[in-house]
Amino acid sequence: MKYLEISSVFKHPTVPIRNELPVLPSSSSITTITNIDSIKNNRLFKVEVLNPFQNRWTIRVRIANKTPIRTYSNGDGQLFSCSLIDETSEIRATGFGNDCNRLEPILIVGNIYYITQAQIKYANKQFNTLNNEFEMTFNNDTIIEPCLDNIPSIPMQRLHFISINQIQDIETNSFIDVIGIVMSINDIIHGKSKQNKDYTKRDILILDRTGQIPVTLWYRIVRKNSNKTKGKLSIENIFQAENFQPSATRAVIMLKGVCVKDFNGGIYKYNYTKKQNKILSVSKDRTLSVLASTQLQIDPDLPIAHELRKWYLEEGMNIDMIDLTIQSNKHENISWKTFNQVAEYELNMPSAGNGEIFRIKAVCTFVRHDPVYKACTRYDCKKKLQDNNDGTYYCSKCDLNYEDFKLLYMTSILLSDSTGYQWVSFFEK
Known part of the structure; x- marks a missing residue:
């Protein structure tokens, strides 16, 4: 043996x-x-x-x-x-x-x-x-x-969609499947990562029946997912213009294997009734980030996508999304810096991921006294309007003319310390 x-x-x-x-x-x-x-x-x-x-x-x-x-x-x-x-x-x-x-x-x-x-x-x-x-x-x-046989029992893909209001209970750096309506598309951001590599990113906001959440798209990742179709929104053409606005009939986006991140932004959670179309509560900070392995698709031919679009056209588009400020105590131990240190370390440059956060102690040396401006009437757009001098106003972000406007608060102050100064803007609340 x-x-x-x-x-x-x-x-x-x-x-x-x-x-x-x-x-x-x-x-x-x-x-x-x-x-x-x-x-x-x-x-x-x-x-x-x-x-x-x-x-x-x-x-x-x-x-x-x-x-x-x-x-x-x-x-x-x-x-x-x-x-x-x-x-x-x-x-x-x-x-x-x-x-x-x-x-x-x-x-x-x-x-x-x-x-x-x-x-x-x-x-x-x-x-x-x-x-x-x-x-x-x-x-x-x-x-x-x-395999030459037809096996209909094998699906084309396996999807386990998570409602947006459930994301607050999911651990960060987990991977989930999400589907939502593209509600808004932010400006393109070009920058350098901490590894000194150039990047291009753009944040979008998606909505489902339970809430809305920001999603970060990285151009080098999503360009391979382009599904260009004439007259339709595609992943890649989101990056084709500095100001891109989806059509009134908003696109549905599916994200499989998107990463949950902890970030200053977060899920806006609401309870919807026909009598009171408003957000009633707000959840913990979360955002989603697309990775190389994330699968993206615009207007997928899925029952859940058709149901979501129908809900949006019949009810969702009438929701008044209240602008809520999310409070977070996760940065309690951030460091103090001077304006000179901010300039030296280029902390004003966005970095891949969460950016840079710091504390600063300064004196207010000047306040501008015109705290109101005429803004776009869309709930998801706060762009300052240009007066056409004919009774209408132009929004460069939406690329539309409006006969009306809404007044929003914004003011700028000049902060100074012993090493330098910086203009700071405050919006609304």
Whole structure:
């Protein structure tokens, strides 16, 4: 009898050691493949039971999404990723180097394939937004063959939408699926990250039946998601003009695998009645940020999207969204700085993510005494109007002329300390 030295097992572990035991597949999760010669001796597993402790398995999956081939950030190698789904779950698969070049061309989004002999490992949640503890890596032994049968039970994509008012209870840096109406689009921001890399971003505001929340779009990420259609809003053409305003019939946007962030902004939560169309409460600070793995789609052909648009046209567009200031105590320990230090560290430049926050002690040396201006009448636009001298007023943000205006408070003061000075503006409350 041959004995195995226990110490040798732990010198070269093949998978991370976990406290829990792997879930063994039930007999209902396994069937036998008979129509594919090269893998006919393997058993057909469901995606939900795959784990690193299995060796001989085959899955039958649909390609729900596939990224373009891209190069490593620290080298010349190539990689691509795709989302695989079946009747039970979904899993992310990635191919590197030669495996990328060999397998990426044969995988077509929407088609069904048999896949076997790939590596299953614990998911790196920094790059993987799918709801699966594991992910897959293609290798030289991986076999992929098309499934010629029509399998309607395998969906085109797996979506688990979260209502906006539920996001306040979700941990930051979690990944969720959200769908909403595009209510407003902020100005484009160009800047440099802390790594001194240029970026272009634009924030949009989305609305559903339960509330609204800002979403940050990064141009280098979303440009690959362009679905340009004549006469319709697309992800990429949001960045084509400095002032972009969606049509009166607002677009529906779907975001799968968008990241929840803790930020100064947040969810506006309201209770809606026909007699009192107002926001009645406000939640904790949250915002959403699009990552490279986030899937975006404008006006998706989904029942929930059609229902949301119908609700908006019949009820949602009549809601009076009150401008609420969200209070937060998360910056209690921020540092004190002088105006000179602000200039030196360029803290007035936006950075990737949350920007810079600081405290400053200064003296008010001048106050402008014209605290009211004529603003656009749209609830989501506060742009100062230009007088056309013909009884109408022009909004450069909406690119529309109005016969009326609303008066909003705004004033500017000059703050000074021993090192410098800065004009500061205050709006409304």
